[in-house]
Amino acid sequence: MRKQSSSPITSAALLLGLFSSCNWPDRVNGPKEPQAEVYETAKENRGLLLACDSAAVYAPAKLSVIFTVMDTLGEPITDLTCDNLALLEDSLAISTHESAFRVKNHPQDLHLSTLLLLDLSGSIAGSDFDSLKASSHSFIRNLFQNTKRSNLSMAIYWFDGAAQPHKLVDFTSDTLHLHRTVTALNPGMSLDHATNLNGAIIRGLELVKAEVKKAKAGLVPHGALAIFTDGVDSAARFTAQEAQSAVDTSGPGVAVYTIGLGEEVDSTRLRAFGKNGFAFAGSIGQLQQNFETTATRIQSRIMNRYLLEYCTPKRHGRHNLRITAFEPRRQDSYGSLTVSFPADGFEGGCRLNGACVN
Known part of the structure; x- marks a missing residue:
C-alpha cells in the first residue's frame, strides 16, 4: 500500500475552504502570512487592473478566487462573461476535458460605506437650494437602486467654514431616514459663510476610513466619499x-468623487481631489444629473467583483493559475493576476453547473 504523503491541507480544511486575502508573497521568506494557502504572485496591467480580494480551495479539487476589475481611470468593469476570460495553469492553457471553470458577479460579501458631504456655506439659496435637495434625493435613490441594503450604508454631512463638518445622519441603510433628513435641510442651517473645503475633505476621509474599520467579520469593506461644492x-x-x-494616501479601498457647481469652483483642483471621478455642473440645472451619475459610479464598485x-x-x-480578463469592448485592453494554490489532497469529482465553454 502506498504511503500517503503529508499534506498542509487537512480534509476538514478542504471541506470548509481556506480563505486568504490574496497576500503577495515575500520574495525571501515566502508568503507574508504563512497560514494563507492561496496567495497572489503576479499582476499585469495592459488597460485593466485585476485585484484579488480573497481566495480558497475546496474539496474535492476546486479553487475559488474573488477579484475586482477596473480600467486605468479607476472605472469599474461590471459586465465580464466567460468570453472575456482566459486561464493558464502553470503557464499552459487549461484542458477543456480535464478541467472546468465558471465566473459570476459576486457582490454578496462586500460592504460599501458612502459619505455624501455637502457644501452649505451660504452661496446656495432659494430655488438653487431646492435643486440641491432634489439632487441629494436622487443620489440616495441611485446609490441603493438594485442593490441589497446589506451591501450598503450611507451618511450625510454638510460643511461651511467651521472646523468640523456637521452630521445630518450617520451611516445607515435606512433609505427612508436618509430621505427624511434631506427633506429637512434648510439654507439657514449654516452660521459661517466661509468654506472649509480642504478641512472637510480631510475629516470626511477620516470618517469613511473609521466606518470601513467597523465592518463585520467576513465582509470585505470599501468606502466612498462624494463631495459637493460650489x-x-x-x-x-x-x-x-x-x-x-x-x-x-486614502488607499485603494476608499474612493473619492467630487462634484463642482458654477464658475467659482477650481475645476483643476477638484479633479485632482476626485481621484475616482469629477463631475462639473455649469448651471444648477445640470446638478441633479451629476449627483445621479456619481452615485451610479459609486454603486458600480460593488458590481465589479x-x-x-x-x-x-x-x-x-503547488501550482499557479493565471486569470486574464479582456475588456468587452476593447480586446487590446486586458489585465491579469496569478494566484498560487496547493493541490495536495485533491481528487476527482469536482463539478460545476453552468461551467464556461472555452
Missing part, C-alpha cells in the same frame, strides 16, 4: 496640499 476653500484652516495628501471557480486536474504540489 466654491473654493476660503477658511484656510488647511492647505490644498494637505487635503490632496489625504486623498492620495467576480467569483471565479476552477476545477483543477492537479492532485499534488
